Amino acid sequence: MADMLAISTAVKEGRRKIVEQLVNEALAEGEKPEDILNKGLIVGMNELGEQFKNGEVYVPEVLVAARAMKKGTEILKPLLLQANVQSLGTVAIGTVEGDLHDIGKNLVGMMLEGTGFTVVDLGENVSPDAFVQAVRDGAQIIGMSALLTTTMPMMAVTIKALEDAGLRDKVKVMIGGAPITQEYADQIGADGYSADAASAAELAKRLIAA
Ligand code: B1M
Helix, strand or coil: CCCHHHHHHHHHCCCHHHHHHHHHHHHHCCCCHHHHHHHHHHHHHHHHHHHHHCCCCCHHHHHHHHHHHHHHHHHHHHHHCCCCCCCCCEEEEEEECCCCCCHHHHHHHHHHHHHCCEEEEEEEEECHHHHHHHHHCCCCEEEEECCCCCCCHHHHHHHHHHHHCCCHHHCEEEEECCCCCHHHHHHHCCCEECCCHHHHHHHHHHHHHC
């Protein structure tokens, strides 16, 4: 039986090679990729987040853990993606201006691709203008991620930029990230909020159908 505790511990301790080895072993034992992600990698990163909050670890440790987590998700990515012949639509996704957290955004992008969307990854620290340009370039959905309470307001600024550009009614806006809530989405006039990557893909399907 695959050892999810060992995977989450290896992420927490930033042991990239061990994460790689354990994830490959878990797959060889028949463990589902989504279970390795949710019960191993994400658990480790969330636990480290708590330690970070409590001042038990600092930015360098978190950075090393993020790299270890990335290694694990790189192995899982092709397995989480299913072959879809026809695209369901185009989603431009990015972390808002001022925010460099990209792990959750990358997972959401991965799930959207797996569901059949074409994903344009705008990266991190994405300006409102860059989101506006993505709509001009054909994105039907904008996906914004924010992990910091200080960068959340950039979501509202981006929605305002879409309005000012006369594009608000041409695009659906979905948002997410640890500090984001449905209440906040309603407050800033986003079309949808989701708490995790799997429900983000479901939300995108509902938005494109609407
Ligand atoms: Co930062 N950081 N960080 N950090 N970091 C948090 C977010 C924090 C909560 C830690 C803490 O104090 N407990 C805290 C924010 C506090 C606050 O604002 N209230 C914090 C801080 C303070 C900071 C710095 C300011 C620290 C400093 O420099 N003093 C700094 C800011 C840098 C910046 O962005 N300008 C900083 C830096 C960093 C690192 C660079 C070291 C690193 C990021 C590396 C990277 O992303 N490449 C980092 C990390 C890793 C974290 C924690 C530990 C983990 C984040 C993560 O990747 N989680 C985090 C603590 C925490 O969140 N528990 C923390 C795993 C990931 C799978 O979850 O991103 O929530 P998450 O994504 C989920 C859902 O939220 C959702 O789906 C995802 C998958 O299920 N989701 C969406 C996300 N986006 C979505 C979009 C959608 C839909 C759903 O639709 C479009």
